[in-house]
Amino acid sequence: MIELTPVLDDKGDKPLYIQLANYIKQEILSGRIKREEKLPSKRNLSQYLGLSLNTIQSAYDQLSAEGYVDSRPRKGLFVAAIEEDINSNRYYPQISEAKFEQLKANVKIDFNSGKVDLEHFPFPIWRKLTMQSLYADQSEVFNNGDPQGELLLREQIATQLFASRGVRCNPDQIIIGAGTQVLMCLLALIIGKDKFYALENPGFHRTRTVLQDLGVETIAIPLDENGIYVKGLKNSGAHVVYVTPSHQFPFGMVMPISRRMELLKWAEDYKGYIIEDDYDGEYRYKGQPIPSLQGLDTRGNVVYLGTFSKSLIPSIRISYMVLPATLLTKYQEHFTIYKQTVSRLHQNTLYHFMKDGHWQSHLNKMRTLYRKKHAILMSSIKKDFGDKVNVIGENSGLHIVLELKNNMQENELINSALKVGVKVYPLSMYYHNSQECMGSKVILGFGGLSESQIEKGIRLLKQAWEL
């Protein structure tokens, strides 16, 4: 039944039936009650509003007389068809997505770095385990859970994180959350908004935004070929540094062991915290494996941030952080009041997926697959672009930075690519000040594209950029 919520004044000038009729009229005119919709029966409305049947009858008669409603014998009262233009909503801006959608439709090949390969995702297993979770002890999975996240899932993460990334922790240290931004926000509150945060420049814009929106003081530290410039960090006076050592975002360099040790030394000397965001560290194509900063840390100065967005699928929104002892204590003292943000159903499904070994084998499969896609991308670039470009950050991860030697501006590169149906991405937005971005560079993600799409995309880019 339509829930009518009129404000009636029984001491008012107008009789109740007129007030009710006017209210319903207004609802019809505003489009809130749709045409052809059935009005409640007189008896129901009378009970619902606590008004007499007579009042309802009079109000309905009034509406009928004015042509707002039609009576259909033995069926009831229906809203009459009224001019469409009365129905438009005057108060709120309508966002026209038409233009955007049109452009999107023309994009044939999208080098989006946020996408992953879905063709090889083990849907049947995921479906089966989702079903199992839905059938499992329902009263448990459907009420609120542990604010840190499900213990069983945290146990799996603790075990497998060590195996895949060399992270050393126990499940109590892990906090699950619906994405890196949710966790970064919580983390900044735990560490303290009065602290001074150093960020890679260029670096991950979403983290920068969270911190700046929280009103936290931040400073941009430049990079050299090994990652964040530690001398700059030392001089900055920062208490906390956020880094992406496995695959710097966006430049893609892998931080060598020497730089990692330098960074850990900084944390020790300056009593600082390092936030290590390992967003796609599972994928490595060249060089020896390097342990995570967290795994190398013996002083409890590192927070490790991980996500299943790249190693599984982005849309289930499961990330996690590993807190060192000092921050864990602060979390437990105050922050368990923040409810868990990830669905228990997904947590439970992921737990089974990991426990049964599917995550490891998916990861192994994906490593091979991305290695292949990466090789295709590199060979296509070599074949079609030759020495007219440099590739930056090609040792790991799911994207590269392409530097052109043709002096085209970033927006020219992006727009001319769009004209041939290819979407490539800007680098400038990752700088604290976009004007610091020099040269002709764009970002190409390849995780979500097939091998033939990658080849075709590069061919089209050659054409677009006239290389």
Add this chain to the structure above:
Amino acid sequence: MIELTPVLDDKGDKPLYIQLANYIKQEILSGRIKREEKLPSKRNLSQYLGLSLNTIQSAYDQLSAEGYVDSRPRKGLFVAAIEEDINSNRYYPQISEAKFEQLKANVKIDFNSGKVDLEHFPFPIWRKLTMQSLYADQSEVFNNGDPQGELLLREQIATQLFASRGVRCNPDQIIIGAGTQVLMCLLALIIGKDKFYALENPGFHRTRTVLQDLGVETIAIPLDENGIYVKGLKNSGAHVVYVTPSHQFPFGMVMPISRRMELLKWAEDYKGYIIEDDYDGEYRYKGQPIPSLQGLDTRGNVVYLGTFSKSLIPSIRISYMVLPATLLTKYQEHFTIYKQTVSRLHQNTLYHFMKDGHWQSHLNKMRTLYRKKHAILMSSIKKDFGDKVNVIGENSGLHIVLELKNNMQENELINSALKVGVKVYPLSMYYHNSQECMGSKVILGFGGLSESQIEKGIRLLKQAWEL
């Protein structure tokens, strides 16, 4: 395969094989490599680490000689069983949940206000629709979606929110998020952290914490029998007020239309925003329906916060807010950089659930069910407690406040209830200063209990409190 990430120094004092053996030894001793676990084959590890087969062989021989690993013919090398106590993790505090679990196990009847009735949740339909979503266009549901949330779901919410709560909005105004705290945090950033926020006292502690943790200035406004005291609000100088008009949390009064109009007038006169948290407004037992503040607002001064935690299930973590035009503009200008926090699979499932009419019929069913449970609760209280108690806030929602006339302290009430296996909840935590909480009062939620549990719980409380 176990991913080993040793840091080896080929210019160091010790030969590489010793360095590798020492590393593996350390991993075993620390418990990071578990006993009985199989080590990688020599060939695999050699390829993986880029070391010669000889080096690996020598390292394995060393470990074998020292008793850390056992060779099993034709099966490989396995970690030997080592004393358990070596495996303990020295660095991090182990949280002992034993005591808590023990207490929890003794709780037979839990008057938790966060729980809902799960027995009548249409699991078969939800499972079917979840499956449909999992089979649907996979490439769509599994990549990242719209930061505001899925448009199809927002359309359903806009339509049905009007029908069930009288909220007037179009889908563009709706932002979906993983719980009220996530949305409150985002909302405070949109409205501005420099603004001054008035809160009901007592009021919802999780919102208060979010705002205070963000460093926002807050002021506690007392309540009278109609809800927040608007004169106090006027004198406070606040720019924003957070209220729970459908069922004040925790006291449960329904804000009458006159007070609502007063509050809207305040917003108009003081150019303020009202945040209307309608966390369980779907359930009303007495009195006429009163439109939501958002529905009464003609000036665009109200933000409406809703959730599916009470009207569906808490664990899927889906809430939403409806922004007025001014705040929507601010959101679109800057805040779409915040990724959506709710799984697309759940959003898609909920969309179908709503579209097919299941949400409305579930809500109707639940209204009848909770009305019955509520009636049982009230009659049990009357029968067992007679005039020794007052019931506060019994007109709507899924909890009541019980005031005893026996002068017992809050913690005495809770502890003596626990001794007979019944959990009731404190009121004092909802006050800005817990010492403001006067008299003998506790909170009883009834949504998650069966009728017989409610009756039994009240009988046990009579015994515990010696009424």
